[in-house]
Amino acid sequence: VNVLVTGGLGVNGAWVVRDLLAQGHRVVALDVRRDFRLLPDLAERVAYVDGDVLDLRGLLRTVQEHRIDAVAHLAARIMAERDPYDGALTNTLGSLTVLEAARLGGVRRFVFTSSKAVYAPAAGVHGPPQYRPVTEDYPFGVTATWRIYGSSKIHVEAIGTQYAEVWGLEFIALRFGTIFGPGKQERHGPIGIHGRMIEGALRGDPVRFPQGGDQVDDIIYVKDVAQGIVRALLAPAPPHRVFNIGSGAAISYRDFAAAVRTAIPGADVEIGPGLDPVGVGAQTYHHLDITRARAELGYAPAYDAVRGILDYAGVLRTFGLA
Amino acid sequence: VNVLVTGGLGVNGAWVVRDLLAQGHRVVALDVRRDFRLLPDLAERVAYVDGDVLDLRGLLRTVQEHRIDAVAHLAARIMAERDPYDGALTNTLGSLTVLEAARLGGVRRFVFTSSKAVYAPAAGVHGPPQYRPVTEDYPFGVTATWRIYGSSKIHVEAIGTQYAEVWGLEFIALRFGTIFGPGKQERHGPIGIHGRMIEGALRGDPVRFPQGGDQVDDIIYVKDVAQGIVRALLAPAPPHRVFNIGSGAAISYRDFAAAVRTAIPGADVEIGPGLDPVGVGAQTYHHLDITRARAELGYAPAYDAVRGILDYAGVLRTFGLA
Numbered sequence: 001v002n003v004l005v006t007g008g009l010g011v012n013g014a015w016v017v018r019d020l021l022a023q024g025h026r027v028v029a030l031d032v033r034r035d036f037r038l039l040p041d042l043a044e045r046v047a048y049v050d051g052d053v054l055d056l057r058g059l060l061r062t063v064q065e066h067r068i069d070a071v072a073h074l075a076a077r078i079m080a081e082r083d084p085y086d087g088a089l090t091n092t093l094g095s096l097t098v099l100e101a102a103r104l105g106g107v108r109r110f111v112f113t114s115s116k117a118v119y120a121p122a123a124g125v126h127g128p129p130q131y132r133p134v135t136e137d138y139p140f141g142v143t144a145t146w147r148i149y150g151s152s153k154i155h156v157e158a159i160g161t162q163y164a165e166v167w168g169l170e171f172i173a174l175r176f177g178t179i180f181g182p183g184k185q186e187r188h189g190p191i192g193i194h195g196r197m198i199e200g201a202l203r204g205d206p207v208r209f210p211q212g213g214d215q216v217d218d219i220i221y222v223k224d225v226a227q228g229i230v231r232a233l234l235a236p237a238p239p240h241r242v243f244n245i246g247s248g249a250a251i252s253y254r255d256f257a258a259a260v261r262t263a264i265p266g267a268d269v270e271i272g273p274g275l276d277p278v279g280v281g282a283q284t285y286h287h288l289d290i291t292r293a294r295a296e297l298g299y300a301p302a303y304d305a306v307r308g309i310l311d312y313a314g315v316l317r318t319f320g321l322a
Numbered sequence: 323v324n325v326l327v328t329g330g331l332g333v334n335g336a337w338v339v340r341d342l343l344a345q346g347h348r349v350v351a352l353d354v355r356r357d358f359r360l361l362p363d364l365a366e367r368v369a370y371v372d373g374d375v376l377d378l379r380g381l382l383r384t385v386q387e388h389r390i391d392a393v394a395h396l397a398a399r400i401m402a403e404r405d406p407y408d409g410a411l412t413n414t415l416g417s418l419t420v421l422e423a424a425r426l427g428g429v430r431r432f433v434f435t436s437s438k439a440v441y442a443p444a445a446g447v448h449g450p451p452q453y454r455p456v457t458e459d460y461p462f463g464v465t466a467t468w469r470i471y472g473s474s475k476i477h478v479e480a481i482g483t484q485y486a487e488v489w490g491l492e493f494i495a496l497r498f499g500t501i502f503g504p505g506k507q508e509r510h511g512p513i514g515i516h517g518r519m520i521e522g523a524l525r526g527d528p529v530r531f532p533q534g535g536d537q538v539d540d541i542i543y544v545k546d547v548a549q550g551i552v553r554a555l556l557a558p559a560p561p562h563r564v565f566n567i568g569s570g571a572a573i574s575y576r577d578f579a580a581a582v583r584t585a586i587p588g589a590d591v592e593i594g595p596g597l598d599p600v601g602v603g604a605q606t607y608h609h610l611d612i613t614r615a616r617a618e619l620g621y622a623p624a625y626d627a628v629r630g631i632l633d634y635a636g637v638l639r640t641f642g643l644a
Contacts, residue, residue: 084484085422092477093415100407120461139442140462142480147487151480155414158464158473162406165469 002026003233004068004107006053006098007075008046011183012113014038015226016072021045023230028066030059030075038183040319053094056101063105070109070233071102080148087148095156099163099171109170111232112160114242116175116218117143117150121283128275128282131216131250133289136175136242145280161241172232177246177288180308181222182315193253193277194219197260198312201267202322208270212277213254217285218246221308224301231297238296246288248301253277259305264313324348324389325555326429328375328420329396330368333505334435336360337548338394343367345552350388352381352397360505362641375416378423385427392431392555393424402470409470417478421485421493431492433554434482436564438497438540439465439472443605450597450604453538453572455611458497458564467602483563494554499568499610502630503544504637515575515599516541519582520634523589524644530592534599535576539607540568543630546623553619560618568610570623575599581627586635 003020007013008029020027021042030051036043049062053075062068073095080087095112102110120141125132142151153175160171180194193209200207228245251259253271261267275282293299303311316322325342329335330351342349343364352373358365371384375397384390395417402409417434424432442463447454464473475497482493502516515531522529550567573581575593583589597604615621625633638644 081484082488084481084488085418085425087484088414088418088477088481092410093418096407096410096415103407140464140476142462142476144487147480147484151477154462154464155410155473155477158469159406159410162403162409162469165466166404166406 001069001234002028002067003070003072004028004030004063004066005072005074006030009035009039010074011038011181012179012222012225013074015223016074016229017046018042019226019230028062028068030062037319037321053090053098056097059098059101060104063101063107068105068107070111071098071107072111072113072229072233073098074113076113078149080152081146084148088152091149091152092155096159099160099169103163103167103169107169109233110160110172111229112156112171112173113229114153114157114173114175115150116177116286116288117146118153118157118175119286121281122286123283126286128216131287133287135289136240136244136292143281143284145284157242164241170237171241172238173242174228174232174245175242175288176225177218177220177286179220179222179225180312182312182321194256197257197269198264198309201260201264201269202313202316204266206268209272209277211272211274213257213271213273214252215275215277215282215285216250216252216287218250218288219256219305220245220247220301221303221311223311224303227302228293228297228299231299235297240292240296243293243297244288244290245293245299246290246301247304248290249304250287251305256305260309263306263309323391323556324350325392325394326350326352326385326388326390327394327396328352329398331355331357331361332396333360333503334501334544334547335396337545338396338551339368340364341548341552350384350390352384359641359643375412375420378419381420381423382426385423385429390427390429392433393420393429394433394551394555395420396435398435400471402474403468406470410474413471413474414477418481421482421491425485425489425491429491431555432482432494433551434478434493434495435551436475436479436495436497437472438499438608438610439468440475440479440497441608443603444608445605448608450538453609455609457611458562458566458614465603465606467606479564486563492559493563494560495564496550496554496567497564497610498547499540499542499608501542501544501547502634504634504643516578519579519591520586520631521638523582523586523591524635524638526588528590531594531599533594533596535579535593535595536574537597537599537604537607538572538574538609540572540610541578541627542567542569542623543625543633545633546625549624550615550619550621553621557619562614562618565615565619566610566612567615567621568612569626570612571626572609573627578627582631585628585631
């Protein structure tokens with residue numbers, strides 16, 4: 001299968017590219033800069049395209065030249081709120097443009113990386129202290145923290161679904177939990193509380209968070225994210241079009257800090273009590289029900305917190321990113 | 323006040339333009355065609371711009387040349403579902419572009435015409451047979467009938483709200499009920515069940531709908547829509563940014579047919595029993611709670627069904643549109 005991965009050199013995309021290559025597929029990675037730090041060993045095997053998700057003509061040329069069968073669309077502006085024009089342009093019009101290029105180019109399968117940010121606040125039994133998992137039918141909501149980012153995901157999910165209805169594109173949207181993985185810290189900045197814990201511990205620095213230890217979240221390692229995307233790219237057409245992709249568990253930030261101490265000898269990581277360590281609102285943390293992804297995509301998360309942290313540290317070491 | 327009305331010659335916009343002129347404001351109407359059929363008496367008093375909502379440079383030039391203080395953004399693709407690319411481009415990118423032109427041009431107030439299509443299905447006490455009104459806090463939803471249209475409204479509401487937060491634009495979104503008014507039938511096609519009843523009756527034709535008489539809906543006359551928009555353009559900055567604009571009542575389609583017979587002597591209009599006359603799903607009809615618009619915008623609907631139908635007939639007669 002020939003796969004185009006937008007954002008293919010990014011902190012999530014790189015692992016998608018790696019998985020696909022390992023399975024023998026041909027991969028085109030489209031990104032805004034030629035940064036192979038997460039794929040140093042595979043730079044020769046990936047077709048890199050210096051592309052813009054707003055460039056319909058260029059995208060279509062890429063799809064046609066490489067005879068693309070499936071697209072994984074990961075490219076997005078994470079910090080979409082500061083400049084709402086640019087945020088909506090990149091995330092919404094960008095996704096629309098990639099969808100249209102895929103349709104015009106005869107692509108069969110399109111996987112869109114959505115987010116738990118589409119969900120209404122985790123209320124009642126879904127919030128503290130019970131954190132009962134939310135299924136894909138949980139209501140939509142737009143929160144003040146992720147106004148552009150979240151509503152763009154809602155809209156693009158709907159657009160993609162309509163592409164499927166009208167034009168037969170096999171559109172699949174994946175709603176991820178809170179992702180951690182190597183490289184995220186450097187590129188996405190201070191939102192990566194997990195990265196700050198892990199990388200601080202690896203440097204031997206004390207890491208302190210005054211609050212948030214009681215907050216429970218669905219924290220998924222980036223290689224499970226990649227697994228979800230690759231399965232969605234390759235699975236026989238599933239009955240549903242939207243899937244939660246989480247870790248299969250909920251864990252408190254206190255327990256995550258403990259996992260860092262378990263995985264990294266000598267780690268000096270402490271987090272105080274209370275909810276919402278990142279200050280995005282306690283109800284924006286959701287425990288995702290992944291029953292549907294298990295059943296229809298064969299998705300099975302392989303990393304709990306300790307295994308994820310160990311792998312994260314190994315990646316930094318192997319690729320000299322520490 | 324200098325006001326730009328996008329879609330200003332359309333079935334809704336024309337009444338906004340008329341109201342604003344009557345109150346002594348200067349109006350620029352931007353539209354895709356120079357069709358003054360709903361403003362034949364005022365063509366000399368309206369500055370018409372043959373403009374495209376996707377043309378940022380042209381929009382900014384219009385805003386600057388006419389020293390626009392406030393924008394009412396009505397231009398939209400109603401039939402957004404058949405061609406999701408074009409639908410999302412016009413409705414979402416178009417709105418984003420008008421917002422950005424307004425910001426760049428120093429516009430103070432921006433009124434966006436949203437819709438009840440942002441709401442989740444009218445369930446429980448909000449659906450049949452109780453139809454309890456839904457407030458602006460009712461959950462979002464995306465229905466199969468209005469997938470692009472509705473999710474675009476959700477997204478643009480969020481974008482506009484973020485423009486307000488980040489850049490101080492006074493953004494207001496109005497969520498309308500089911501609108502009826504002269505001209506809609508001709509331009510928006512078969513979605514106008516009310517227009518088909520009224521215009522059929524005026525022609526002396528029998529009008530029959532096999533089902534839907536039990537369906538209750540919030541049916542608002544276009545001049546109340548215009549009142550809502552004009553109040554939102556001119557009111558002192560309200561505490562909220564999102565408002566339902568409905569008729570203030572819920573009425574069954576059977577009673578609406580009866581109102582047609584009351585208003586138009588000799589009308590032969592019948593509708594059978596059951597729900598959902600238009601086939602868009604019985605739960606897509608919402609009764610809107612307009613408490614907030616009454617309190618913060620001073621909105622007060624002036625047309626019940628009979629008065630609206632009488633006015634509709636009068637407009638067709640006066641402007642020779644029958």
